[in-house]
Structures are given as C-alpha cells and as structure tokens.
Amino acid sequence: xxxxxxxxxxxxxxxxxxxxxxxxxxxxxxxxxxxxxxxxxxxxxxxxxxxxxxxxxxxxxxxxxxxxxxxxxxxxxxxxxxxxxxxxxxxxxxxxxxxxxxxxxxxxxxxxxxxxxxxxxxxxxxxxxxxxxxxxxxxxxxxxxxxxxxxxxxxxxxxxxxxxxxxxxxxxxxxxxxxxxxxxxxxxxxxxxxxxxxxxxxxxxxxxxxxxxxxxxxxxxxxxxxxxxxxxxxxxxxxxxxxxxxxxxxxxxxxxxxxxxxxxxxxxxxxxxxxxxxxxxxxxxxxxxxxxxxxxxxxxxxxxxxxxxxxxxxxxxxxxxxxxxxxxxxxxxxxxxxxxxxxxxxxxxxxxxxxxxxxxxxxxxxxxxxxxxxxxxxxxxxxxxxxxxxxxxxxxxxxxxxxxxxxxxxxxxxxxxxxxxxxxxxxxxxxxxxxxxxxxxxxxxxxxxxxxxxxxxxxxxxxxxxxxxxxxxxxxxxxxxxxxxxxxxxxxxxxxx
RNA sequence: GGUACCGUGGCCGAGUGGCUAGGCAGAGCUCUGCAAAAGCUCCUACAGCAGUUCGAAUCUGCUCGGUACCUCCA
Numbered sequence: 001x002x003x004x005x006x007x008x009x010x011x012x013x014x015x016x017x018x019x020x021x022x023x024x025x026x027x028x029x030x031x032x033x034x035x036x037x038x039x040x041x042x043x044x045x046x047x048x049x050x051x052x053x054x055x056x057x058x059x060x061x062x063x064x065x066x067x068x069x070x071x072x073x074x075x076x077x078x079x080x081x082x083x084x085x086x087x088x089x090x091x092x093x094x095x096x097x098x099x100x101x102x103x104x105x106x107x108x109x110x111x112x113x114x115x116x117x118x119x120x121x122x123x124x125x126x127x128x129x130x131x132x133x134x135x136x137x138x139x140x141x142x143x144x145x146x147x148x149x150x151x152x153x154x155x156x157x158x159x160x161x162x163x164x165x166x167x168x169x170x171x172x173x174x175x176x177x178x179x180x181x182x183x184x185x186x187x188x189x190x191x192x193x194x195x196x197x198x199x200x201x202x203x204x205x206x207x208x209x210x211x212x213x214x215x216x217x218x219x220x221x222x223x224x225x226x227x228x229x230x231x232x233x234x235x236x237x238x239x240x241x242x243x244x245x246x247x248x249x250x251x252x253x254x255x256x257x258x259x260x261x262x263x264x265x266x267x268x269x270x271x272x273x274x275x276x277x278x279x280x281x282x283x284x285x286x287x288x289x290x291x292x293x294x295x296x297x298x299x300x301x302x303x304x305x306x307x308x309x310x311x312x313x314x315x316x317x318x319x320x321x322x323x324x325x326x327x328x329x330x331x332x333x334x335x336x337x338x339x340x341x342x343x344x345x346x347x348x349x350x351x352x353x354x355x356x357x358x359x360x361x362x363x364x365x366x367x368x369x370x371x372x373x374x375x376x377x378x379x380x381x382x383x384x385x386x387x388x389x390x391x392x393x394x395x396x397x398x399x400x401x402x403x404x405x406x407x408x409x410x411x412x413x414x415x416x417x418x419x420x421x422x423x424x425x426x427x428x429x430x431x432x433x434x435x436x437x438x439x440x441x442x443x444x445x446x447x448x449x450x451x452x453x454x455x456x457x458x459x460x461x462x463x464x465x466x467x468x469x470x471x472x473x474x475x476x477x478x479x480x481x482x483x484x485x486x487x488x489x490x491x492x493x494x495x496x497x
Numbered sequence: 498g499g500u501a502c503c504g505u506g507g508c509c510g511a512g513u514g515g516c517u518a519g520g521c522a523g524a525g526c527u528c529u530g531c532a533a534a535a536g537c538u539c540c541u542a543c544a545g546c547a548g549u550u551c552g553a554a555u556c557u558g559c560u561c562g563g564u565a566c567c568u569c570c571a
Contacts, residue, residue: 030571038571045571170566171500177567221569243571250570273571274502280563284570319520320510325503325564332509335521342520345534388511392519402535406528409536 002382004059006239007323009247009270010169014384019238020268025061026237027053028229028267030246031123033070034104038111039290040313040328041243041276041283047314047435048273048322048385049241050117054433055381066232067120068225069108071101072127072208072218097207101127111293114310116435124228126219130210132227133219136261137198145260149189151201151215157194160256166194169255169270170248196253198223222253226266229254235262244272245282273322278303280327291328305330308337311439315340318387318434343394344438346401347430350423353405361415366400370418373397374425381433390429397422451482455492458484 004017019025029049032042046067056063112119126133137153140146145156160166161174177194197220202209209216229237235258242251251270258266275282278289291301299307308316316336320326361367373393380389401422403409411419430436454473461469474484477494485493 032571033569042571048571167500172567173500176499245566245570248566249568275565275571277564282565282570286568286570316509321512324510327509329509331521335509337521339520342535386511389518392511395519399536403537406535408528 002379004055004382005384006269006271007384008268009272010267015269017238017269019061020236023060023062025056025063025239026233027056027063027065027239027241028225028233028237029065029067029120029240030225030242030250031067031069032104032108034101034108036285037104037292037294038108039283039292040296041290042108043111043115043293043313044276044317044322044326045241045243045273046112046117047115047317049271050115050435051318051387051433052239052241052271052385053118053120054435055385058428058433064122064233065118065120066122066124066229068228069105069123069125070221070224071098071105071125072130072224107294111310114293114297115314116311116437118435122232124232126224126228127208129224129228129231130219132231133223134199134210134212136223136227136230136257137219138213139261140198140257143260145256146198147191148214149191151217152189152197153199153214153220154190154195155198155253155256156191157196157256158192160260164256164259166256167248167252170252172248172252196220196222196249198257222250223257225250226254226257226261229266230258230262236264236266236268238267239269239271240267241271241273244274245284247272274325276317276328277325278328283328303330306334308333309439311436312337312340315343315391315436318436319391321384321386321388323384339395340436343391343398343430344436346398346405347426348438349405350401350426355411355416355419355423357416357420359412359414359416359419361413361418362410363413366409367414367418370397370400370414370422374422377425377429381429387434390434394426394429397426451494455484455494458492 005014006017007014027049029045032038049065049067053063053065137146140155141148141153145160146153147156157166157174158178166172167174167177174194178192199212199214199219200217201215202217206218208218210218229240240251240254255266275284277283278291281287281289283290291303295301295304296308296313297310299305312333313336316333317326319336319339373396376393377390380386380393383389400409404411404414414422454477458470458473461467461473477484483495485495
C-alpha cells in the first residue's frame with residue numbers, strides 16, 4: 001500500500017509523512033476569530049482538516065488536534081489606530097465582549113456539528129492563555145529579538161532575518177518587506193516596517209486589556225498560536241494547518257517567534273487550504289460577498305436560490321482538492337446535492353444488505369474492477385488527501401451497487417471476499433474518513449411531513465369514529481417506536497422513543 | 498509595483514508526458530400500470546502562439562485573461 005504524502009507549503013513539495021513521535025501526531029489548525037458569524041469560507045479549513053484528522057486516526061495514529069479560538073480582539077491594521085474588533089462591536093451592540101464571544105463561539109460549534117466535524121482534542125482560547133503569551137514575549141526580549149517601544153513590544157524581523165529564512169513559507173523576499181513603500185500611520189514606534197507587534201498598548205477606550213510588564217495592553221495576533229501550540233504540542237510538532245491567506249504574515253511570524261523561543265523550527269508539515277470564491281472572487285469580509293453558514297442552511301440570502309444542507313456543503317468542498325480554489329454557485333451546489341443523494345442512497349443500501357461472503361464470484365473482470373476501484377481509495381487519500389479522486393471512484397462503484405440492488409447484476413458475480421471488501425471500504429471512507437452521513441436534517445423535515453399525513457388521516461378516522469383505522473395507525477407507529485398522543489385540546493402530538 | 502498561483506467539454510471540477518477522472522445538465526434506449534428511481538449508450542475538452550519530444554492538456558518560452566498575498570481575513 002502507498003504511504004501518506006503531504007504537500008508541505010514550506011518546501012513546496014509533497015513529502016512522505018513521518019511523525020515526530022512514532023504512533024502520535026500533533027496537529028494545530030488556526031481556528032476562527034469569534035467576533036462575528038462564520039461564513040461559507042470558514043467551512044473549508046475545518047472540513048479539510050477534519051478529514052485529515054479522521055484519516056490520521058484511521059491510520060492508527062493517536063492524534064492530538066488543537067484548534068484555537070481567537071477571542072481576544074486584534075488591532076484592525078497593524079500600525080494604524082489600534083482597535084479591538086470585539087470590543088468595538090461590543091460597544092455598538094452594547095454587549096459584554098465575552099457575551100459576544102460566547103454567542104459566536106456557540107454558533108460556530110453548532111455549525112461544526114452540522115458539518116459532522118469531529119471536535120478537536122483541545123480548543124484553547126487566546127484570552128485563556130495571556131500568561132503563556134506574555135511569557136513567550138519575555139523570552140523573545142531576553143533573546144534580543146524583540147524590543148519595547150512605548151507600551152508595546154515588537155518583533156525585530158531584520159535581526160531575525162540575518163540568520164533565519166524569514167519569508168520562506170510565504171515566498172516573501174525580506175528586502176522587499178523591509179523596503180515596502182506602503183504608507184501606514186503610526187509606524188514610527190517600529191524599527192522596521194516589517195516588524196510585527198507581539199504586545200500592543202491598549203488605548204483607554206479598549207475594553208479587553210490585561211496587565212503586563214509593559215503596561216496594560218493586549219497580545220498581538222500571531223503570538224497566541226505560537227504560545228498555545230508550544231504549550232499543547234511542544235516546541236516542535238507535526239502538522240500546522242490553516243487557510244492560505246494566513247501564510248503571510250501570520251504563519252511566517254509564528255515560525256519566527258517559535259523558532260527563537262524554542263530554538264527549533266516549530267512545524268514539520270505546513271498545510272494550507274485554498275479559498276472559496278464567489279464569482280471568481282475570494283469570499284471575505286473585506287469583499288462584502290460572504291454568505292454566512294446560517295444563511296446557507298436556511299437559503300435566506302439574495303445570492304441563494306435555495307437552502308443547502310451542511311452535508312451538501314461538506315460534499316461540495318470534498319469534491320475539490322483542498323489546494324484548489326472552489327467557486328461557489330447555485331448550480332454547482334445543486335449538482336453536489338444531487339450527486340451526494342445518489343451516492344448516499346447506493347451506500348445506504350450496500351450497508352444494510354447481507355451478502356453471501358462465501359461465494360466464489362462469476363464475473364472476474366467486474367470483480368477485478370471493483371477491487372481496483374476500492375483499493376485506489378487508499379492511494380488517492382494518501383496522495384495529499386485527494387478526496388476528489390476518492391469520490392470519483394465511489395461514483396464508478398455506484399452503478400455496480402445499484403445494478404446488484406436491481407438484480408441487473410447478480411450478487412454472486414462478485415466474490416464474497418470482494419463484496420466484503422466493498423462494504424468495509426465504503427463504510428470506512430464514506431463515514432469514517434470523509435465524514436459523510438445521511439441528511440438527518442432534511443430527513444427530519446420529511447418525517448414531519450409524513451407524520452402530518454398520518455396524523456391527519458387518523459384525525460379523519462376519529463371524526464368518523466373509524467376506530468379500527470385510528471388504532472391501526474397508532475399501534476403500528478408504536479411498533480416502530482413512534483408514540484402518538486391525543487392531547488386534551490384535540491391535537492395529536494408525537495415523539496420518537 | 499513585488500511575489501506566487503491559475504486558465505480543462507453547457508456548468509462544476511480531477512489529472513498523469515502516450516493508456517484521454519468523476520459529478521450535474523442534455524439526448525437516446527431498457528425497466529415500469531403511470532411517474533420517479535435505477536441501468537445502458539452518446540456528447541470527448543484542455544486560453545492563444547511558438548518550441549522541446551517519436552508523442553504534450555501535462556515540460557519550456559512568450560502573449561492574453563483571471564485570482565491570491567504583500568493590511569484584518571479560513
């Protein structure tokens with residue numbers, strides 16, 4: 001069997017994956033800033049890395065998956081007037097910052113669950129790790145790579161670049177960064193324009209603030225990930241993931257900070273997912289073209305022709321390789337919705353069907369084809385998580401499965417061994433690795449519709465004193481675990497046992 | 498301006514130097530009381546130009562077009 005290869009953004013090559021500690025994998029993924037609602041673009045990294053997480057576990061690794069929550073606001077633009085995104089909005093909405101953070105964190109968790117994303121092993125918050133961040137900044141100052149200016153602390157990029165490769169991850173050239181002509185206000189505190197803040201002095205109106213050796217302030221954006229990754233995964237760990245837009249400056253800066261603090265490059269494999277675009281443009285707050293997840297699920301957005309379920313979106317995302325952009329459109333989503341339905345119907349039948357696993361098989365050619373298609377799942381996922389190709393093979397298997405189901409192909413055409421392999425591989429990949437599941441939400445809606453039909457029929461029967469029919473409906477539903485209750489007001493309610 | 502990346506059939510998308518994914522849509526057929534579903538078959542593309550090669554959508558160069566990052570951003 002092939003071995004897992006991961007495209008490492010740092011080396012720009014696919015590399016065979018070898019964990020630092022045999023049997024264990026440490027993975028850090030940049031989580032959301034909970035100052036607002038998650039949108040479609042946010043779905044991509046969490047679904048992408050959920051599959052990575054699931055696959056690593058499938059391979060038998062014990063994985064510690066750390067995904068942070070950024071709940072401490074950051075300055076909007078480095079060097080310009082510092083303002084805390086969260087506190088700013090809190091003032092407008094007259095809410096406590098933590099109330100806002102809680103609200104959006106809950107909403108984010110709700111969406112993750114809808115996507116069937118497994119929860120990470122540790123989900124640390126920035127505000128919960130101020131101490132660690134301050135500790136790291138102190139280390140950087142002691143090492144001579146950070147300097148205090150006013151009540152703020154900056155990282156000395158120029159000095160770092162003298163003996164380290166600053167810019168390698170993001171393909172930046174250090175001299176360009178130092179000589180950037182970009183005119184930003186309030187740069188005078190910094191020695192060089194490329195320097196980034198580790199700690200920012202809080203202006204008086206800033207609500208979120210903490211005491212520090214340099215006065216009251218708040219941590220710079222990049223330091224939280226370095227501090228929390230170090231704390232939970234160690235000085236060096238296996239995989240760091242996130243969106244491509246975080247490569248610079250966020251991840252570049254993380255490397256610099258951690259390297260100085262821990263005397264070792266923090267990450268062995270950098271993975272970056274590409275963006276979701278809409279009409280060819282990146283979906284993002286600054287472009288004013290976001291569709292929030294709640295809007296995706298409800299269809300309540302001018303650009304949406306209908307609602308799309310979380311599973312449709314998950315499938316849509318997995319149909320594209322994670323390093324390519326995916327362009328959102330109603331047509332593409334509808335296509336995914338239909339494709340997913342066909343796949344899942346075939347899969348559900350396959351899953352609940354019992355075959356004769358002793359049969360020798362009569363159609364060698366077909367048997368070999370199925371074995372090949374199913375075995376390639378492993379090769380494709382090992383090739384930098386090519387979920388698109390895995391799904392393509394599944395769709396080649398769908399007609400085979402449906403033909404067996406409709407008896408157009410006899411079940412014994414395939415050997416018992418192959419049928420078993422087909423069943424187990426499909427289950428492993430559909431459910432365990434890709435994390436696809438039947439549309440529970442959609443099914444629930446349908447179930448409600450069905451129950452209404454039955455309840456209406458029963459009401460009619462009761463009105464006509466047709467107790468036989470009335471009782472039949474109630475008793476047979478009870479047999480399958482649905483209890484009907486005649487409420488005092490004449491309505492009929494139901495619940496599942 | 499700097500640095501990358503991309504340009505695939507009606508739409509979405511995978512991809513390797515030769516064997517030409519897959520989904521959706523469309524057409525025909527089979528099955529079917531009707532319908533749906535399902536199955537079979539068809540539609541065969543790689544922005545343009547030049548080059549390397551026995552052979553390129555895949556490598557090189559140029560042209561055109563697009564995107565991302567360089568500032569918060571998944």
